[in-house]
Amino acid sequence: MDFLDGMQLDVLKEIGNIGAGNAATSLSKLLSRRVGMNVPEVKLIQFNQVEMVVGGAETLVAGVYFEFSGDIQGTILFILDRASANNLLFLLIPNDFAEYDEDFSPLERSALQEVGNILAGAYLGSLSVMTGLTIKHSTPAFAYDMAGAILSVPMIEFGQMGEYALFIENVFIDGSSKIKGNFFLMPNVDSYPIILEALGVYK
């Protein structure tokens, strides 16, 4: 593979696993109920298969975006399809949630941004604990648009390194409602060696 070898990929997958565990705990606190999160699937995709992630390049998705900095730099993108976003909003703000509105209200946007914030904190927290590196993240930015357009942001980031993008698929389960989110954690090109060295796997 072009930039990451098998072992480095395993490291990123492990960070994904631990991050997901933390994220489930944090989300349970926010929702005041138990949130089960299945073992996240960490996948590699080619750019031309990007639309397979969410069922079509024109599928509408909500995206929450962060930049992180400190000892390493990079970006984070959390995306949810409309049905998952609705299910999540129903749990978060049941009284202020209007399912059939075309766009998200300001309150709905900030609720989704807060979930993104918690997930970003959980993943970066795991990465920080595992590596001893200091990492802080920006406030969230929100967009609701075509999946292809929103996913172009992580794809371009990965595009500087090779022909593949790495993403983590999380499924949060709460009773009957199913919430499926995709999470992209993208250290920039110069940050990979720092992470892998801190973990003792850099060759």
Add this chain to the structure above:
Amino acid sequence: MIERIKVGMADFNVVKSPGILVTLGLGSCVGIALYDAQVKVAGLSHIMLPSSKQIKNNQNKAKFADTAILLLIEKMMTMGAQKDRIKAKIVGGAQMFSSINNKNSLLKIGERNVNAALEVLNSLNIPVIGRDTGGNYGRSIELYADTGILLVKTIGHGIKEI
């Protein structure tokens, strides 16, 4: 049946009239539509990054504005197009998450992609006769080889022909 060819991210393709070239969900990437009206040959490139020269891993020439445009013109010429007749339209280069305002942000990549495409086309003396770039929203485009019309579709920002 009119041939309808999808052009994915970091990809390009050409078609003769009455074919249609389609790219769905352009965000910060840029779609470069080229057209030779005399022979009705259309070409569409979907680039992700401005320049192959700034990147070590640059084997995929369809990914970069500088290398993709040259390849696309070559391919159009094998179908009868002539370089001095080709005209261009460019679309995309949005900043999808506009509320993060960091000067060094990678989010500015859309603008850099647009500028790179304009520079390459200018250096090849290819006139840019239409553009719909920037903003903070995605675009889907359809390039019609029988007319050269480029249809731009958005969510919440209307449909237009350029």
